[in-house]
Amino acid sequence: MNGSDGRTTQFEQRVRALLEESVARVDHRVRARLRAARRAAVEEAARAPRAPWWRALTLLPTAGAVAAALLVALVLWPQRMDQSLPLNGGGTAVLEDLDLLVEAESEELELIEGWDRGFYEWAVAQADSGRGTSG
Amino acid sequence: MPDSRTYDRSRALDRFLAEIEVRAFRIAQIALRNEDDALDVVQDAMLRLARAYADRPPEEWKSLFYRILENRIRDVQRRRSVRSRFMAWLPGRQNDPEDEPDDPIADAPSEEPSVVQRLQLDEAIGVLEGALRELPRRQQQAFLLRALEGLDVAETARAMGCSEGSVKTHYFRAVQSLRARLGDTWP
Secondary structure (H helix, E strand, O other), rough: OOOHHHHHHHHHHHHHHHHHHHHOOOOHHHHEEOOOOOOHHHHHHOOOOOHHHHHHHHHHHHHHHHHHHHHHHHHHHHHHHHHOOOOHHHHHHHHHHHHHHHHHHHHHHHHHOOOHHHHHHHHHHHHHHHHHHHO | OOOOOHHOOOOHHHHHHHHHHHHHHHHHHHOOOHHHHHHHHHHHHHHHHHHHHOOOOOOHHHHHHHHHHHHHHHHHHHHHHHHHHHHHHOOOOOHHHHHHOOOOOOOOOOOOOOOHHHHHHHHHHHHHHHHHHHHHHHHHHHHHHHOOOOOOOOHHHHHHOOOOHHHHHHHHHHHHHHHHHHHOOOO
């Protein structure tokens, strides 16, 4: 209590004394509940001792996820930048994309129709060799 | 079985909480005007301190505890504010029972030196509490932490999360307001 004059100090002392009195008059029921709360808190502190390495472990998944996200971003960023650049002009890039699409579609069709490229190549070779021997 | 370090820390924490629990309850009770709410926030502050800060140096506990307590008091006040705004919409609702003054019979003192003394003290404490409740929250907080809990300016600043200059200002204004309010009854 730091009053600037004697009167203030006296006033503050009186307030403090009354507040102390009000603390002393807190009833037993409330004190019992506060005691129970304190015991629960102390038990909680004893039950969950924290160690620095354990705290660090709890942060590992988060740190790992962040690191992985950064890594993926770093890997994808240049590719995305490359794709966004026009190759010999925009038209060429579009045509190349279409070629890739058509090739992919034809391969898919071959698979759907059960076309076995190896078998047909072998059969053609057999036919060619038969023609050669008979001719 | 707990090791000796854990045991020592538990004992220190127990001593610390035993030392402050009743004062903390009074501070919360003056702020919240409700015994059950005050008990709840003190209990919650104790648990949070034990869970999160028991490893910190004991000399930091007081500031940390009162910071936690203040946050919890503010949470309760905010919830009440929202609830009272909501309840105001309901028809036939006049007052929230929690807003009514404390029942003097329920707050009966544990020790009774004499009937006259008790009545005088009751009256003086009641007037003081009324004046304290009228203070702005930060002034009330600064005043109670300094006058009731006995924190110094630096500890109060840490507990309130503000500068030492702000603490001095809040405290000075609180004293001025209390003097203006209680000056007639306290010559």
